Amino acid sequence: MSIKIKLFANFREGRGKIVEMDYTPGMTGQDVIDSLGITAPEIAALIVDGVDGKVDAMLAVPIKEDGYMAIFPPVAGG
Amino acid sequence: MFGYMGKILRVNLTTNEVTTEDLDFELAKKYIGGRGLGTKLYMDEVDPQVDPFAAENKIVFINGPLSGTATPTGGRYMVVTKSPLTGCIASSNSGGEWGAYLKYAGYDAIIVEGKASLPVYINIDEDKVEILPALDLWGKYTTEASDLLAEKQPGSKVLTIGPAGEKLSQMAAIMNEKDRAAGRSGVGAVMGSKNLKAITVKGNLKPEIANVEGLKAVTKECRAMLKENGVTGGGLPTYGTAVLVNIINEHGVYPTKNFQEGIDPDAEAVSGETMTEKYLIKRNPCHHCPIGCGRWVKSDKSADGIGGPEYETLWVFAGDLGIDDMEVVIDANYWCNELGLDTISAGATLAAAMELYQRGFITDEMLNDDVILKFGNADSVVHWLKKMGNREGFGDLLARGSYRLADFFGVPEYSMSVKKQDLPAYDPRGIQGMGLQYATSNRGGCHVRGYLISPEILGLPEKLDRFDLAGKEVWAKVFQDLTAVIDSTGLCLFTSFALGAQQYADMLNEVLGTEWTAEDVLLAGERIWNLEKLFNLEAGISPEEDTLPPRLLEEAMPDGPTKGWVHKLDELLPLYYKERGWDEDGIPTEERLEKLGLL
Numbered sequence: 001m002s003i004k005i006k007l008f009a010n011f012r013e014g015r016g017k018i019v020e021m022d023y024t025p026g027m028t029g030q031d032v033i034d035s036l037g038i039t040a041p042e043i044a045a046l047i048v049d050g051v052d053g054k055v056d057a058m059l060a061v062p063i064k065e066d067g068y069m070a071i072f073p074p075v076a077g078g
Numbered sequence: 079m080f081g082y083m084g085k086i087l088r089v090n091l092t093t094n095e096v097t098t099e100d101l102d103f104e105l106a107k108k109y110i111g112g113r114g115l116g117t118k119l120y121m122d123e124v125d126p127q128v129d130p131f132a133a134e135n136k137i138v139f140i141n142g143p144l145s146g147t148a149t150p151t152g153g154r155y156m157v158v159t160k161s162p163l164t165g166c167i168a169s170s171n172s173g174g175e176w177g178a179y180l181k182y183a184g185y186d187a188i189i190v191e192g193k194a195s196l197p198v199y200i201n202i203d204e205d206k207v208e209i210l211p212a213l214d215l216w217g218k219y220t221t222e223a224s225d226l227l228a229e230k231q232p233g234s235k236v237l238t239i240g241p242a243g244e245k246l247s248q249m250a251a252i253m254n255e256k257d258r259a260a261g262r263s264g265v266g267a268v269m270g271s272k273n274l275k276a277i278t279v280k281g282n283l284k285p286e287i288a289n290v291e292g293l294k295a296v297t298k299e300c301r302a303m304l305k306e307n308g309v310t311g312g313g314l315p316t317y318g319t320a321v322l323v324n325i326i327n328e329h330g331v332y333p334t335k336n337f338q339e340g341i342d343p344d345a346e347a348v349s350g351e352t353m354t355e356k357y358l359i360k361r362n363p364c365h366h367c368p369i370g371c372g373r374w375v376k377s378d379k380s381a382d383g384i385g386g387p388e389y390e391t392l393w394v395f396a397g398d399l400g401i402d403d404m405e406v407v408i409d410a411n412y413w414c415n416e417l418g419l420d421t422i423s424a425g426a427t428l429a430a431a432m433e434l435y436q437r438g439f440i441t442d443e444m445l446n447d448d449v450i451l452k453f454g455n456a457d458s459v460v461h462w463l464k465k466m467g468n469r470e471g472f473g474d475l476l477a478r479g480s481y482r483l484a485d486f487f488g489v490p491e492y493s494m495s496v497k498k499q500d501l502p503a504y505d506p507r508g509i510q511g512m513g514l515q516y517a518t519s520n521r522g523g524c525h526v527r528g529y530l531i532s533p534e535i536l537g538l539p540e541k542l543d544r545f546d547l548a549g550k551e552v553w554a555k556v557f558q559d560l561t562a563v564i565d566s567t568g569l570c571l572f573t574s575f576a577l578g579a580q581q582y583a584d585m586l587n588e589v590l591g592t593e594w595t596a597e598d599v600l601l602a603g604e605r606i607w608n609l610e611k612l613f614n615l616e617a618g619i620s621p622e623e624d625t626l627p628p629r630l631l632e633e634a635m636p637d638g639p640t641k642g643w644v645h646k647l648d649e650l651l652p653l654y655y656k657e658r659g660w661d662e663d664g665i666p667t668e669e670r671l672e673k674l675g676l677l
């Protein structure tokens with residue numbers, strides 16, 4: 001089983017748009033960003049399996065089997 | 079008088095009189111400049127019931143006290159008039175260079191009144207101000223008109239309307255430096271109604287600064303904050319506003335096919351990442367801007383490239399039309415600039431027309447054209463934009479905007495607008511605070527009256543639960559008031575991703591010699607907000623229009639991370655009125671107006 005990590009803006013540099021990772025029961029966003037070499041303060045927004053929230057809280061949420069994460073650095077516009 | 083040039087230029091196009099008046103410094107400080115002072119000057123002279131296209135209507139072009147100073151992004155100006163689209167107060171903001179050059183020419187504002195009998199343009203070179211014939215410019219697209227004017231008035235900055243403004247489309251923009259737009263609320267049509275094609279400005283004057291060394295220090299500090307900030311020093315310079323496409327889409331609030339859906343599986347094709355990788359030539363910054371979100375992109379229109387689309391434009395000509403083709407959007411953006419059309423309203427009107435076609439209200443016979451207005455039909459976009467801007471055939475109906483179009487068929491609910499102005503690129507069903515902001519914006523559907531996308535989606539300055547209603551009325555008021563301040567200073571709203579009320583107060587203090595606190599400037603913002611509200615009430619805009627399209631209140635989002643949600647305006651609106659100190663019907667109370675110095 002694997003999970004899909006969608007990366008955006010400069011998080012794609014050297015990593016690509018989508019990274020597939022093997023799923024291990026109980027794995028969290030923190031495990032994912034550790035293995036990608038991304039730190040929590042670099043992240044502005046995070047979606048885990050369609051749910052968004054404060055970054056620190058979302059990093060602790062277990063990802064579903066076959067689930068996904070979307071990780072964004074600070075971006076804005078209007 | 080510090081900061082301001084101290085002079086207002088008045089041009090009467092009926093009598094050909096040109097006069098100057100001294101700026102009232104105390105009045106200027108009370109309303110700061112730009113949007114605030116422009117609204118006050120306008121309201122003191124014009125009956126709010128005026129027909130926007132009547133000679134009695136006026137149009138104010140105004141910079142701010144920080145325009146033309148060394149402050150970052152200090153080059154913007156506002157156009158204030160009554161909107162022919164909404165009937166509300168219209169304050170339309172633009173960047174580029176023109177606003178700073180108005181100041182270098184020696185003026186804080188121009189008030190244009192009356193109506194010329196034949197097309198004219200106004201040429202300003204410091205004390206020399208002329209009303210000149212523009213018959214040869216009338217009918218010309220923005221680039222050609224701007225090039226001709228640059229030849230006639232070398233060294234001048236050019237502001238002009240395109241055919242859409244001349245033909246009184248309620249969505250007509252005012253263009254400066256060819257690709258910068260005072261886009262919203264149809265201000266270009268008010269120029270057109272006065273037979274005013276353009277205004278050229280040049281000059282070498284500079285405002286006096288109260289504390290030159292203090293301004294240097296605070297400017298340095300603000301520039302450092304902008305550089306260090308992840309958005310203004312990273313995301314915006316690298317990707318432009320287009321970087322929003324993916325993050326908004328991933329949250330399921332990317333309005334698709336006229337807000338029928340909230341997620342577009344092919345949005346990546348028009349994302350900031352794709353634009354940077356495949357189309358970007360260079361950044362295209364406004365005057366004194368260290369951020370440089372503007373894009374200069376590849377196009378078959380010019381070997382040197384052309385001005386590129388912003389996020390709103392990408393969304394409206396892609397997801398909202400069911401098309402995901404960057405080249406179509408770049409082309410559509412180019413043609414909106416040439417025609418002088420607001421990209422948001424023009425695209426949203428096409429989206430409404432496509433839904434009306436989908437539902438059988440618009441038929442092939444009515445279109446009487448080989449190119450059908452149908453979701454997904456990429457060929458229809460530029461084809462119908464040209465007809466819209468030039469008011470040809472069915473394009474004449476399109477030129478009135480989505481509300482009047484849908485209302486013509488007896489189904490105004492298919493216009494995704496507030497107060498007849500089209501909503502921008504965020505579906506409020508999944509961004510409850512933003513929906514409140516849309517409903518209460520003094521100029522109708524608008525994202526830049528209080529950008530609650532920042533906390534609700536982008537996590538700036540902190541992440542709020544986008545579905546939770548708690549405290550959203552407080553956030554909406556603070557964002558609206560602070561935005562009114564920034565719009566009045568002459569700076570770009572995007573600075574607020576890094577700066578706060580204190581920094582704006584600091585910059586104003588060094589320029590003007592005032593001693594304002596952050597609270598003082600926010601109070602000025604609240605004053606400006608209430609002043610605009612008073613105009614709207616006197617113009618006959620009822621608080622019942624503080625609402626959202628029925629779809630967003632009644633139809634649950636069908637899919638994606640926002641699935642199942644509607645907007646809960648009925649719960650938020652009473653809280654908002656209370657937070658504003660207004661009565662339960664949404665009318666400002668005497669007590670509040672007195673506190674704000676508006677009685």
Ligand code: SF4
Pocket residue numbers: 151173174362363364365367368369370371372570571572573
């Ligand atoms: S941030 Fe963008 S819109 Fe604002 S002044 Fe700079 S280039 Fe212009």
